[in-house]
Amino acid sequence: MRIVKLTKETTKNILENMLKRSPSQYGEYESRVQAIIQNIKGNGDEALFSYTKQFDKADINASNVKVTDGEFEEAYKAVDPALLDVIRKALVNIESYHELQKQNSWFKSTPQGTMLGQKITPLEKVGVYVPGGKAVYPSSVLMNIMPAKVAGVDKIIMTTPCNAEGKVNPAVLVAAKEAGADEVYKAGGAQAIAALAFGTESIPKVDKIVGPGNIYVALAKKAVYGHVSIDSIAGPSEILVLADETANPRYVAADLLSQAEHDELASAILITTSEDFAKKVSEEVEGFVQILERKAIIQKSLDNFGYILVAEDMDEAIDTANEIASEHLEIVTANPFEVMTKIRNAGAIFIGEYSCEPLGDYFAGPNHILPTNGTAKFFSPLSVDDFVKKSSIIYYSREALQPIHKDIEQFAKCEQLTAHANSIAVRFEGEE
Amino acid sequence: MRIVKLTKETTKNILENMLKRSPSQYGEYESRVQAIIQNIKGNGDEALFSYTKQFDKADINASNVKVTDGEFEEAYKAVDPALLDVIRKALVNIESYHELQKQNSWFKSTPQGTMLGQKITPLEKVGVYVPGGKAVYPSSVLMNIMPAKVAGVDKIIMTTPCNAEGKVNPAVLVAAKEAGADEVYKAGGAQAIAALAFGTESIPKVDKIVGPGNIYVALAKKAVYGHVSIDSIAGPSEILVLADETANPRYVAADLLSQAEHDELASAILITTSEDFAKKVSEEVEGFVQILERKAIIQKSLDNFGYILVAEDMDEAIDTANEIASEHLEIVTANPFEVMTKIRNAGAIFIGEYSCEPLGDYFAGPNHILPTNGTAKFFSPLSVDDFVKKSSIIYYSREALQPIHKDIEQFAKCEQLTAHANSIAVRFEGEE
Structure with a gap:
């Protein structure tokens, strides 16, 4: 060196x-990704299966897009028992570390009759993308799914491309099942990201999409960001x-x-x-x-x-x-x-x-999905926090609002928002 | 109704x-925003000042782009004392609520000689964008800056467009100073976002950009996402x-x-x-x-x-x-x-x-910058968490690694990552 x-x-x-x-020369990829997203958004399953035929050479339809119990059983038979053994050992540690990341909802109250707080709620549905191809990393499947599981996500939906015979890599399936994926669908690339973001007849719409992928997957994630949430781009x-x-x-x-x-x-x-x-x-x-x-x-x-x-x-x-x-x-x-x-x-x-x-x-x-390429200056490892969101809690009694109501009205008037001022004032009408 | x-x-x-x-018809805007970003990236201040001339009709250069102490003093003289009074009262509450959001770094250790943890570090530099125009909201300035301040961000850099005379709205300046902005620059639109993301001779590059804005600002934030972090799009x-x-x-x-x-x-x-x-x-x-x-x-x-x-x-x-x-x-x-x-x-x-x-x-x-348009399903209110990031901490002693080293080697080999296996194995060479 x-x-x-x-x-x-x-x-x-x-x-x-x-x-x-x-990558900085996104131009050509971006328009192709946009076209795929619009097609999935408009045509759902039909578009999805057609891309699967085109890119993965597989005949997938509504009847075989979802991995069945039978396919999971086959996968368990196909994997090296030594791998299953280390997956299970690793999961014990991954779960117990992520349990330490769980945050509680909290509030602070005063005897004047106020309560302010922060309520933590798990996301309802999360999509986990697992890339196909030669390099298969069951460890990444564990690391993507476990924080969502610990967070209490209701439904963890995984998508991953299948091979031309319509089969998914058995190590990936076993890792998904062990970590706690609820459903696994055979879909890859930008079309899988679009399906998770907008939903199709077969694939449910999710609230957040996580997981690594190639340039098409990365650009599709960036494009749907805002419509759903995403993890950072790997x-x-x-x-x-x-x-x-x-x-x-x-x-x-x-x-x-x-x-x-x-x-x-x-x-x-x-x-x-x-x-x-x-x-x-x-x-x-x-x-x-x-x-x-x-x-x-x-x-x-x-x-x-x-x-x-x-x-x-x-x-x-x-x-x-x-x-x-x-x-x-x-x-x-x-x-x-x-x-x-x-x-x-x-x-x-x-x-x-x-x-x-x-x-x-x-x-x-600890999670092995980490910020790369200098982004550790502002991004964090994937964590339980990625799979919850917060709501502020605000409660004031009449007695608590009364002494400050003129201040709030003043502030609203300074911003020329008189209906805001009125919302406070109406509660103390006829009091002066 | x-x-x-x-x-x-x-x-x-x-x-x-x-x-x-x-907004869904981004097409035309997107290419204009991309052009602005590339121009700022390549030509720095020169491009920035030229856009300011074009869009804000103001003659801004390296000598007057940064708001001076004198301009802050003028602003304090210009604002309604009643507004300053309510700003100060509100800030006490905003600060004390956000203090409750602060998270500690933590670790868990075992007597076998392991320590796992999560280290919290404030971001170093943050950019706060404040829109110009007729609707001026000093309350939003407070809500954007205070969580960054409480998080312990080293430098809070605000940008906001000036009028044709090169002046910034006094209520915005007073709110910025009271909340704790370190520097304020006269720059608006997509060009301000690009300047914060890539830095120019006058404006420092930041790690994260927050704050609302028009369609150009929103698209510019989305475009620089990944190079820097952003808050959610309002x-x-x-x-x-x-x-x-x-x-x-x-x-x-x-x-x-x-x-x-x-x-x-x-x-x-x-x-x-x-x-x-x-x-x-x-x-x-x-x-x-x-x-x-x-x-x-x-x-x-x-x-x-x-x-x-x-x-x-x-x-x-x-x-x-x-x-x-x-x-x-x-x-x-x-x-x-x-x-x-x-x-x-x-x-x-x-x-x-x-x-x-x-x-x-x-x-x-509690913060008034909140997820809109259904995104409360997966986004959270702006908070102290937006201005810190986490690093995982991993320590294992020889005694702790020894009993599991074969398992890790096994997992790495299953993923065909033999240099990973070697990194573990080399520590126990000649031990069998």
Whole structure:
């Protein structure tokens, strides 16, 4: 891996380079996605099944679009029992972490007769999109569904493309059932997003759509945003490791590579205060790359978006980590908890030598759907909060409203909203 | 107001009618907004000032784009002291309510040496857009800024269009200063949103943009979403009153009109279980309309989107209220708290005869920026949560990782991510 001295200029260039990973030439895709959405909105199932025939080569209709109990049973028979075993173990941790995120409704009252509060209500129906294709990630199915389940969503509706024989990947089906999906439909791409957003004869309209997907799925989600809610739009994966000379270079190298293998746009960055350590990690990386299965992808990802940066001191390293705002941040220093307190921007923070990123991907419990490409500056990991909404609660008695009623009328009049003022005044008519 | 018997068909028609208020013919606007965004992105201040000249007829440049201390002083001299007084009173309540929304970072640890948690960090820079034009709402300035202030945002940057003389409305400036805006810039429309999203020589790039605006502002916010975060996109205002025969028809009529005066697209709906009460409210409405200043707007709004619906019983009334998912919901029944427990979908819920909607608009403390047009099914009132983000915290000791390391490797291998498996395995090399 290239070793670069960290300067303001280096950081600027890296940030610009990483942003190149966001697709910007949307033009042609956007109009195709809009056409698909309008067609689904207008023609429902008929349009949906026709796209499924066109894109997935499958004959799907109202009688086989929904995955049946029989198909779930088949899926259970088809998956490796070892996978089912780890899915169940992981789910225990994922559920118990997300339980900690649950918020209560609350109120504050006063003896004058006021009550103000915030009521939390789970969303009624949620759509979870699971991409098809070669890379199948049952762990992502768990991570998308479990927070909705814990939030108390009434109905979790999953859609995923089927193959030409009309079959859905068994690992995906098993993960969906174990995590608690209520219904699974065979639909993929922008047409599935449109079906969830507007509903068709077969697929129910939902309140929110979550889950990753290709450029068509991402653009369709952005297009229906506002009509329904969506989670944030997923980008290529990243890891940033902050390490000093006390870290184990072999572990750090292995962790960098675990992200680089995701795809050619993935980014793996080490920031260290030790030049000697930088060299050791680079050597370990070279060694590992030769023996790893996804060598070709890893090499491209490292060439394009991999860096080992040598900082003057830990403060400079931390500042740069905050600027990059990585999806995953590992802290492997003499005092990792101390460093953690200085981190503002990161999707998930892994503390210490044994808290490597795959622990979080699969097992520890926190969600692995995290803000990417610098968006950790303002977005959060997928959580139970994404599947509830709040209503304000306002109660004032006559006695509580009386002493302030003139103030409210005054404010409304200043804004030239006299019917607002009247709504208050009418309650104290004839009192002066 | 028209009185209609509530049926499934009525509800369906009303919902369809209300959705007509969402602009759907975006085409022409969208390409103009895209052009503005690209121009600001490429040419910064130069493009910004040229749009300000074109749209606001003002000569703005780098030396006068930022509101000065002197301009704030002038504004304080220009505003009605009565307005300043109620702004200050309202801010006490708004601040103390939003303080209750603050969440703590938390963690859970085990003696095996694990710590999982969620770290809350305020956003660093936030942009608040305040529209110009005739309707000036200092209360909205307070409601946009205060939750950001309470959240602990480092820098709150406001933009608002100036008039042809380069002056900003004094009430807006005073509200901004009182609520705690750090900097105010003279910029409006899609160009202001683009400037906040990408930064120019004069205007800093922010992490999130909030605040209402016209169609250009709304489309610009949607276009920059993902590059920065945004609040939800605001629509026309609504009130829904749930009332039985115990309610005061005069109060309810006044409350319906307080929303109808906002604009011709505003909607005011009463659902009641008493036909007699329905008639009384309708009569009171006719009486009030004649004497209210914004009569013309109110009449159009009532004709287009005003309804008095008579339900069979309170359960039917509540179901319909949940389907409509109104921005503001008043409950004026014999047992309003009981009814409140059955409400799933509403932006703010006003309980009882003296909790009228303007109390919430100006004074009680909860935010008046609320989800509109049915989006209360999945969006929430603007809150402190909108101005913070979360990072997951993951720490495992060697002792905690050891017993589960094979499980994680297994899961990674099932997903064909062997570098993920390697990251775990390398930590236990030579142990078997």
